[in-house]
Amino acid sequence: MVETTRNPNWTRDELLVALDYYLENRDDYFSPTGKGVLELTARIGLVAKALGLTGSDTLRNAAGVSMKLLNFRSHDPEFETAGLTRGNKLEKVVWQEYADRPAELRKVVATILNTCANCVTEDAPVLQDDDEPEAQEGRLLSRLHRYRERDRSITKRKKASFINKHGRLFCEACYFDFTKVYGERGDGFMECHHTKPVSEIEKGQTTTLADLVLLCANCHRMVHSARPWWSMDQLRAALKKPT
Ligand SMILES: [Zn+2]
Ligand SMILES: [Zn+2]
Known part of the structure; x- marks a missing residue:
């Protein structure tokens, strides 16, 4: 056989x-x-x-x-x-x-x-097999998106500039403040979301601070939880819905 x-x-x-x-x-x-x-x-x-x-x-x-x-x-x-x-x-x-x-x-x-x-994806963290579906643009571009928004040096700079402007970190969609809720353990805790679709980024163009928004873990998860990913306007609109 x-x-x-x-x-x-x-x-x-x-x-x-x-x-x-x-x-x-x-x-x-x-x-x-x-x-x-x-x-x-x-x-x-x-x-x-x-x-x-x-x-x-x-x-x-x-x-x-x-x-x-x-x-x-x-x-x-x-x-x-x-x-x-x-x-x-x-x-x-x-x-x-x-x-x-x-x-x-x-x-x-x-x-x-x-x-x-x-072969950018070889260095990029492999998209975890969690319950988050890949983007409409496919798995490779989903990985690239995550790779970009987890880039340590740019996320560090983003947080620093945000603190400089607002005095503290909070979610730009729901205003969640990790330090306020969790105390010292929440200091400096916030995720960055890249707002541009990967396919819209020109070749060789690097991430700028303006491309990133700060989101709490819940909001960030919701953005990526279904296809197509939510824009910031869609996320904010969903949060405004009366319960
Ligand atoms: Zn939030
Ligand atoms: Zn994201």
Whole structure:
């Protein structure tokens, strides 16, 4: 009996890269031997590698990639493919999120590929397998986001400048003050949240103090607890809701 390794399911990151290609080449047949599909397969392979996915030798081969592209077509209203609605739920979700926003998807995919190329994620803390879902932009950009907002030197400077201005630290959304509630143990305790989507950050651009807001652990958790992540306005609006 031949032992087969089951390949892991496609990730959001890989599907985003595939969808971007699909939208650019909508009328193509997506032949698995075509240059475009072969190049796309190589790019998706890099993403899978950066994510640490492992499987058999056939992990993301051209035939599988071609099939994914055709699955996207089954969601495409421009094509008559009634009855061809196979494929998984995530494909449909990704289609609904990005099919009408190709320019935005382009930026997201460029950042994902750039992240793989730079191997930034190797130094970045791996996103904990907790109950926080990855961003709409995928797992690699979620890691990059956390990497940026946990950068010790910038968070230290952010807190110092905040104290300089307000005399103490408090959550910029709910005004929670760790020292007031927990005493000495709460001194200096506050999380930083990066307000810019990773795909909006230009190449080589570093985090500035203005990109960061101070949030208590609860508020920060709520921002990241579902897709899409909340903006500061959305977080503040939720806090204002009468109970
Ligand atoms: Zn708060
Ligand atoms: Zn954050």
